[in-house]
Amino acid sequence: MYYGTRVRPVADVVAEALEAEDAASVNRYITFLMAHAFDTNDHLLRRKCNEIKQAHGWQPFQGPPASENNLPRDAKEAVPALLDTPRAHELWQKAVAQGWVDAEWQPLLSRPMAALLADRMAEVLGIATKWKAFEQLWRRKNMRNDYNTALTQQQCDDYMKKFKRIIS
Numbered sequence: 001m002y003y004g005t006r007v008r009p010v011a012d013v014v015a016e017a018l019e020a021e022d023a024a025s026v027n028r029y030i031t032f033l034m035a036h037a038f039d040t041n042d043h044l045l046r047r048k049c050n051e052i053k054q055a056h057g058w059q060p061f062q063g064p065p066a067s068e069n070n071l072p073r074d075a076k077e078a079v080p081a082l083l084d085t086p087r088a089h090e091l092w093q094k095a096v097a098q099g100w101v102d103a104e105w106q107p108l109l110s111r112p113m114a115a116l117l118a119d120r121m122a123e124v125l126g127i128a129t130k131w132k133a134f135e136q137l138w139r140r141k142n143m144r145n146d147y148n149t150a151l152t153q154q155q156c157d158d159y160m161k162k163f164k165r166i167i168s
Contacts, residue, residue: 112150
């Protein structure tokens with residue numbers, strides 16, 4: 001996980017948030033951790049954010065989730081047929097082995113890099129409506145914009161080469 005200018009384990013960032021003393025710092029940590037939790041669909045990290053709030057005397061998050069995207073779901077029921085083929089399963093296994101997606105095929109990469117992965121997988125699988133399939137699976141919107149953002153980033157070429165080498 002990137003926090004600040006370097007990669008740091010989530011547990012370290014959570015520990016720092018628990019030790020932070022001023023409200024502004026705690027709020028920055030919680031905002032960052034919640035954004036990361038929603039991007040990675042990490043329900044345990046969401047609970048950790050509640051623990052951080054309670055450790056600082058704040059009320060935990062209350063009420064229903066803001067949208068259905070925040071609810072846990074059975075991964076198999078949401079997988080589009082285009083991404084649930086034997087060939088797709090081979091590609092998913094490669095992506096899991098590389099640490100790009102979790103066991104439920106949810107991305108562990110940033111949104112732009114996940115869009116690059118989706119583009120490569122769709123190319124290999126011959127999916128014409130790639131964004132729709134991956135947006136449905138990952139419950140995201142505007143993946144085309146994420147892809148365009150990725151193309152402007154320096155690390156894009158490295159990831160594209162890696163994806164082409166492994167996802168083939």
